[in-house]
Amino acid sequence: MKVIVAEDQGMLRGALSALLDLEDDIEVIGQAENGEQALQMIQELVPDIVVMDIEMPKMTGLDVAEKLKEIRHSCYVVILTTFSRAGYFQRAMKAGVRGFLLKDSPIDELGAALRNVYAGGRAVSPELAMTFWEAENPLSEREREVLKLAAEGLAAGDIAKQLFLSAGTVRNYLSEAIQKLEAKNRIDAISIAEKNGWLA
Structure with missing residues (x-):
């Protein structure tokens, strides 16, 4: 199988590629x-699989995956992450x-995962799977949008203009989000949502 490795840290990218290249049935192209x-x-x-870091400059691993789906590319995507954020997994x-x-993960585990994906299956680290199933995003699409803009430092009035809502409606969405996340205030709600990857 032909594989591309995408990772912004040079040393890790080189090591990962070299280790995968040692496998008889994997060629890093x-x-x-x-x-x-x-x-x-x-x-x-046109590789069979791309192994991608989730956090990369210019476009994240998830941005690339979404683009590949949009253009219906045949390449399978395998994401590598240090984050167990539920929002990332859902996206x-x-x-x-x-x-x-x-x-x-050990390199033989990654090799086995790639073979599984190449054969049409899926591969999720057991440690990640548990975290993800337990933490479902409680925010609605609109609450997520409002909270995301609040995280960018916008006031309720500015958020209202951008989303074509009234300032009162925006405040309602913010207070709903604070309640759902059991947060103390708006800042706390943003922090909880970001930590879980729910604003991704």
């Missing part, structure tokens, strides 16, 4: 240091990601 480069490389080299599943693994 490209390495990308950011999401934009990864997307371009996938379109040019990844919607984007058709086939594998979601921890960065510190």
